[in-house]
Amino acid sequence: MYLPSFSLHNKLAAVTGATKGIGYAITMAYAEAGADIIVIARTEEDVHRVVQEVKSYGQKGYPVVADVKDYLSIISQIEATIPDESTIDIWVNNAGMNIRNNALEVQDEEWEQIVQTNMKSAFFLSQYAARQMKDKQEGKIINISSVAGHVALRTGVVYGMTKSALIQMTKTLALEWGEYNIHVNAIGPWYFNTPLTEKLLKNEEYVEEIKSRTPMRRIGELKELAGTAVFLASEASNYMTGQTLFVDGGMTIYGF
Numbered sequence: 001m002y003l004p005s006f007s008l009h010n011k012l013a014a015v016t017g018a019t020k021g022i023g024y025a026i027t028m029a030y031a032e033a034g035a036d037i038i039v040i041a042r043t044e045e046d047v048h049r050v051v052q053e054v055k056s057y058g059q060k061g062y063p064v065v066a067d068v069k070d071y072l073s074i075i076s077q078i079e080a081t082i083p084d085e086s087t088i089d090i091w092v093n094n095a096g097m098n099i100r101n102n103a104l105e106v107q108d109e110e111w112e113q114i115v116q117t118n119m120k121s122a123f124f125l126s127q128y129a130a131r132q133m134k135d136k137q138e139g140k141i142i143n144i145s146s147v148a149g150h151v152a153l154r155t156g157v158v159y160g161m162t163k164s165a166l167i168q169m170t171k172t173l174a175l176e177w178g179e180y181n182i183h184v185n186a187i188g189p190w191y192f193n194t195p196l197t198e199k200l201l202k203n204e205e206y207v208e209e210i211k212s213r214t215p216m217r218r219i220g221e222l223k224e225l226a227g228t229a230v231f232l233a234s235e236a237s238n239y240m241t242g243q244t245l246f247v248d249g250g251m252t253i254y255g256f
């Protein structure tokens, strides 16, 4: 009677950037936990591959091929694809990118790309999901931020700004939507081995430096992050909102 369910059966989840890295790990964990998935990414072949993988778990998979910067296309594809009686229960703003540059060198175009991908899309897609969650008085929104939104990293000021913004957006949306039983939380990962970081993590010296700043002295495994995403999507987190869970091996608490 005190063990809540971590099951996502009969839930419909949408994951942006669902075909690689962290988004793919979350998508597969959600499918294994019983959710149907709206698979959102830019490459049609990858999207259809992952939809098939979701179906292999006995779950429904719905393809949406779009750049999150074109969030209106995502919304219209979802409206055209999912059954009329279905509504979104879980929305994961995962898609994100970085152009690693020194602050003195940042160009306007880089700013726009990072800000629109990481921040603007997350807000307007959260707004879309929340409108249907409000009608049924329940929903889960999960934003993938970063330790870079909490502490200063050398990997780009604009990226860090967008990740901080997601943490603040999480708090404010949680405040506004709590009365509708919509829970808005974030995850702040430290380094995980994905296409986004694979070049950096091929540099052994850099990896050793990461480990030296990480109390657990290792880089995380994607299933260790997916577990947090399942928790935040399940009833086990029904009295949590506005929070950011750092899945970081202890990095953000490492003073000296």
Ligand SMILES: NC(=O)C1=CN([C@@H]2O[C@H](COP(=O)(O)OP(=O)(O)OC[C@H]3O[C@@H](n4cnc5c(N)ncnc54)[C@H](O)[C@@H]3O)[C@@H](O)[C@H]2O)C=CC1
Pocket: 016, 017, 018, 019, 020, 021, 022, 023, 040, 041, 042, 066, 067, 068, 069, 094, 095, 096, 097, 117, 144, 145, 146, 147, 188, 189, 190, 191, 192, 193, 194, 195, 196, 197
């Ligand atoms: N890998 C890591 O060490 C960390 C990653 N993060 C965050 O986690 C999230 C996922 O990161 P990774 O899996 O590492 O990245 P990744 O680049 O390996 O995968 C991101 C996925 O999002 C998709 N994507 C990127 N931009 C998109 C766009 N404009 N429209 C649609 N899809 C788009 C990519 O196609 C890919 O499927 C990002 O928000 C990133 O900032 C945060 C901290 C650490």
Ligand SMILES: C[C@H](O)[C@@H]1OC(=O)[C@H](O)[C@@H]1O
Pocket: 097, 098, 100, 146, 147, 148, 153, 155, 159, 189, 190, 191, 196, 197, 200
């Ligand atoms: C931990 C950071 O988010 C990490 O830093 C980078 O350079 C990558 O962009 C990752 O997101």
